[in-house]
Amino acid sequence: MSTLFISDLHLDDSRPQITALFEHYLASDEVRDADALYILGDLVEAWIGDDDDAELPRRIAAATRAVCESGVPVYFMVGNRDFLLGEDYARRAGFELLEDGTVHELYGRPTLLMHGDVLCTDDLAYQAVRKQVRTPAWKAQILAMPLEARRAFAAKSRAESRAHTGNTMEAIMDVNADAVADAMRKAGTTRLIHGHTHRPAIHRLALDGQPAERIVLGDWYEQGSVLHVDADGVELRGLPPA
Secondary structure: OOEEEEOOOOEOOOOHHHHHHHHHHHOOHHHHOOOEEEEOOOOEOOOOOOOOOOHHHHHHHHHHHHHHHOOOOEEEOOOOOOOOOOHHHHHHHOOEEOOOOEEEEEOOEEEEEEOOHHHOOOOHHHHHHHHHHOOHHHHHHHHOOOHHHHHHHHHHHHHHHHHHHHOOOHHHHOOOHHHHHHHHHHHOOOEEEEOOOOOOEEEEEEEOOEEEEEEEOOOOOOOEEEEEEEOOEEEEEEEOOO
16 A cells, blocks of 8 residues: 655647647546555646636546545645635545645655645746736736636746746755755654756755655656655655546
């Protein structure tokens, strides 16, 4: 038995093969026999609100609810692409929403769970935008717009994000070591699991003289990526095409 973690799937109509892979994986024995499934943000390329009437949100909800109904709890933490996702959709999808920075005990070890974008403190431009768009007033203003206007706004935001990524040094967009250490100290843990940076790896480090680890989840742009956690440790695995 193991607990499974995925993030940064960026599901989108432009990549139907990845949506099919997601549905295939969630229907697999590996998921249905797991202790739990965690999705740590950026499940979709853009989330325009729980009232989105497109096919993709319905397919995602059907897949995650089936996992939940099989007896496997599904936990979801919003990322920078789907931070508008709320309680209404969570109920339909059958998963429990988690706050960024939640600590869960996994097989006797407290583990800090984050999407990861707040750790990229060197990217000042991104952090300024993040602070603005996470306010209740900004979110309410966006959600009050008609669906088509929100779709246009999301497309514009994605284009701006791609431009920012292309013009920013990779090191600036990665996590800051001091931010990582501060987050782990505050949480009182020596293990952190996060996504966002699309740089899957298991980093061993020292935290105040104690051994610690930071596990980065992979993205799903070309293939699936899953972290397995059990009593014996952690393992990152790739998924073959569906």
